[in-house]
Amino acid sequence: MSLPDHLRLATRPGAHADNIVHAGPARITVLTPALIRLEYSPDGAFEDRASQVALFRDTEPAAFDVRRTARPDGREALVLDTAALRLTYDGGPFATHGLSVQVKGGVSNYHSTWGYGQPPEGNLGGTARTLDMVDGECALEPGILSRYGVAVLDDSASLLLTDDGWVAAREPGRVDVYVFAHGRDYAGALRDFYALTGPTPVLPRFALGNWWSRFHRYSADEYEGLMDAFAAQRLPFSVAVVDMDWHRVDIDPALGSGWTGFSWNRELFPDPRAFLRHLRERGLRTTLNIHPADGIRAHEDRYTAAALALGRDPSTGEPIAFDAADPDFLHAYLQAVLHPMEAEGVDFWWLDWQQGPFSALPGLDPLWMLNHVHYLDSAREGARVGRPMTFSRYAGPGSHRYPIGFSGDTVVSWASLAFQPRFTATASNIGYGWWSHDIGGHLFGVKDDELATRWVQLGVFSPILRLHSTSDAFNSKEPWRFGREAARVMGDYLRLRHRLVPYLHTMNRRAHTHGQPLVRPIYHEHPWADGAYEVPNQFAFGTQLLVAPITAPTDLELGMAAVDVWLPEGRWYDLPTGLSYAAARGGRRIRMHRTLDDLPLLARRGTILPLAGASDDEAVSVENPTHLQVLVVAGTPEGGVGEFDLLEDRDDDAWVRTPLRFDGRSLVIGPCEAERSAESEVDSEGEPVDPFAAIPAVREWEVVVLGAANVTGASVAVGGRMRRGHVRPAGRDGVAVSVGPVEPGQRALVTLDGDMNPAGNDVPGRVFDLLDQAQIAFEDKRRAHAALTRPDDPRSGLLELGALNLPEPIRAALTEIVLAQ
Structure with a gap:
């Protein structure tokens, strides 16, 4: 079994001999002072091929010391020291009592020692395969960063990559584990992770703009008319997503469900080539949604070509089953079915796999294989995207090599919105930087102008901004379908996203070269500050900005919504409002309040x-x-x-x-x-x-x-x-x-x-503006204004606020203004 050359990853899996230590049934490879590979093999044979996760083990020789001692039972015990860790191993089968790694560097002697088989403490989380049907939070898989300094990536179950581009199962009973013992050097851990697994690719520039997507039975004329309406409203888009109804879905049940399809519905799209050309003329790249699980059936336009490519007789009409474990099928699927459609003008594919992780080859997840071959195929000579790209769900560690991630069908709710900033930022802890969410939520819920607007604001400061909604006449994300104020704010932010593309493309390149995802938790930059861990929804957006999305509704009396922010030491400026903030050594926790127009978007002096x-x-x-x-x-x-x-x-x-x-x-x-x-x-x-x-x-x-x-x-x-x-x-x-x-x-x-x-904050002016819009008694407004606008020191008036009949959100918002600097 083999795949064409362009579907084979370049790998350098062999480790430098000077980095390898043998100890009975174990092999220890010191990849860097803080990253070690631990292998156990009962038969003494070890694996030097690349895996689905680990491609590059050819690091430079590392400095370490090894001491060997004889145990009473005759086995050899080993102690290995690097600048970052100490490993002890008793020479037997890997077990908690016989194999441990302790991090050096003063994190915690007790919590920073890991024994084999035990979950390391303090893991900061990674990401999840999908947010399908999630209403609020979901469990996250572990990442490679830990607040106590040691994290473990178990690669024992992943398949091996063979020289012919295919995959092979491992020998049973072998263990293959990577230990990241970086303390709180989170940037160093990510650099080592990318060095092992391969870097994040640079995305095509067009992917950084606004994407339009909706599960709706569009015709070509309706879709093009919508794009013209967006242009008339000065709403810029760079990617046109066409959901599954582009293909024939009303088919004979004997042929399948209609979810899988590779043939244009000519009633809706009579001239696909012209439709795709017209979108390109409008400055749009196009992706089509595909659900390939039912394979290629006799009604498909490209069935005959696919059957012949596989050496089958097309006159039988026998279905060509989807088989991720068959390289010949995958080659035919790409070459005979998808490539001709790309020649018509399809730029890339939205791969929608929801059928689970099992295939005919034990251990092979069809999602991983589809992501793998789709991405590599998009890099072939003559492909349309310029830079390779696919669009699919997450398939485990190493998936950052196959961007972009589709996070699935989220429920429309404030709880879902509140989880997405943390979900997105935390994914960088496993190197996954390019999530694309259904901005605005996908299904269920209620129509809520404020919720939709806040979600668009988050989308602008997400890796990918893709508006999306389910098949429902009342659920769509065109800004004009919301109230006047919401539509205005959405439009402003959609235009801002395109204005940010020069910055985003610079960060796109930086993610590739520096191993620094666009969206990162604040603790990446401030690992020793407790406050940085207490604001999981706040994140760094590239190198220049801190973002704190608003994910809760407005207080009706105040007319503003609030979010808790932690500011590192220094002077900060909020770009939308002009408010300046100061934070002393150790940082500062502030509750910030914003109208529907704004969210905290903070930059240091000199940004x-x-x-x-x-x-x-x-x-x-x-x-x-x-x-x-x-x-x-x-x-x-x-x-x-x-x-x-x-x-x-x-x-x-x-x-x-x-x-x-x-x-x-x-x-x-x-x-x-x-x-x-x-x-x-x-x-x-x-x-x-x-x-x-x-x-x-x-x-x-x-x-x-x-x-x-x-x-x-x-x-x-x-x-x-x-x-x-x-x-x-x-x-x-x-x-x-x-x-x-x-x-x-x-x-x-x-x-x-x-x-x-x-410039200092205009405290009297801002206090007046806030009180003027507040929905409270006039007498309370006058007394609060008098207390906070004394010429000597407005801060002294804060004590009087406690004696006034002010709602807590209004008191908190006034305190923010007075004490910001």
Whole structure:
């Protein structure tokens, strides 16, 4: 059994001989000082092939010491020390009393020792296969990070990858375990995990925009008309998802259920090629939903081709059963059935497998095999996506190699929304960074404008934003189907998602090269701060932002919803509201309150955030923009200089880097740096390749400084030519400076004049605004306002609030404003 060359993973599974220690029936491989592989084999034979999880064991020789001692029973005992751990092994079958690993580094001597067969303590969780029918929380599989410093990845049950690209079962009775003993070096644990399993691939740029999806019996005209309606409303989308009714579903029951199908419903889509072409002309990539479990049956358009590819007689009409354990079937399924449809214009497939983890080959999960071959097949020469990609459910550790993840059919409820931020962020603890949720929820529940709006806001700051709903005439996610205020806010955030694509694509590349997923729990960056573990729904969004989604309804008297936030030490600025916050050493817990328009989106002083387009109201595409707006948060950055390297390509790995540097007064843009040179590459006609082909030959730049106290002017220098810059107000407390056109090889410098100290919060004004909208007695408003607007110290008035008849949410929101800084 074998698969074509393009369906074979590149692996380097053999470990360096200097990293291997033999001890009777065990083999210990020191992959890094904190990552060891433990194998037990009763027959003394060990496995050097790659597995479904572990592809690369060829790490550099590691430093370690081994001491061997004789036991009274004649067996050899072993103690192995690295800089990160101590392993003790009694030389017998692996058992709790005879094999242990202790983490060094002061986490906890008691909790940080793991004995074989026992679950390590303090595991921070990983992810789950699906959120199908989940209403609230679900159990999570373990990850490779532990608050007590040791985590275990048991690879004993996974299949082996053979040289011909296929899989093979392991010999029974063997144990194959990886121990991650990184203490609280979470970044180091993830780096080692990716080094072992392979990195997260770079996604196609188009995947980072908005996706439209709905389980609905669309016709071609209706679908295209909807895309035109979105454009008319300035609602940008980059991916068109067509759910299962694109294919024939009303078939003879003798042929199957109708869920599996690979043939266009010509009544709804009379000219599929034209339909797909029209979507591409609108700037959309298209994916079709497929449920392949019932195989390929006689009514399918490509049945004859598939039967002939398998050497069968198509005249018999015998069904071709789905068989994930048959490489010949998989090859025919891809080549004879799916490739011709890709030639028509299908960009990638939404693989919807829900039939369980069993197949004809013991241990082979059909979902894993489908993810594996679909992803690799999308990387073949001539595939449409530019970069390989599939869209399917999670199939266990190592699934990060096959993005993007479809999390399943969530119930529409506040409980489901409240779980999704933690679910998404925690998945990074097993290296899984590209979840796509049904934003807004899939089924059941009630129509709730606020819930839908908050879910869209979360979607903007999720790895993938895909609006979706079930087959129900009343359940759909077009913003105009909600109330006026909800529709306005949804539209603003959908446009913001596309403006964020330059930042997202940079983080996309960083996830691949640095092993740092886009969405991460706060404790990844602050592992020793207790507060970082107490806000599981708060997360880092790339390198520049902290996000705390609102996942609870508005308090009717206050007119705001609340979320608990933990801020690391430093000065922070909330981009939507302009509120500034200060946190002392050890961090600070704050309950933040926001109207429907906003959620806490926090950035440090000196933060640099590139956005596509020139306006908040602009519906930009996901292509590399001709106009870039750079948001900079006023104040001197930590370390003296704020840095951001904008990374761009055209899904061809011809990357261009644009360095951005801010010292509190001046912002430097460029010059651009190419990762390939014209001297080293030529095109098909032998002409030098433009190393800056990924970006516009001339790009318009604008700098927006947020939270500046009193900027009086600016100077702009492009390519050494100085001029006065045009300065205009921007937002509540910002200024915008037009830089003008800049070529890739030029350096632009924007220097601000005036007081560059960050603006303080307008406490009296914000207190008045909050009380003005509050649905409480006028007398209570007047007394609270008088207490908190004393000219000497508004904080002293907080004591008086306790004596007033104020609801607790209003008292908490006023306290936030007064004490934020």
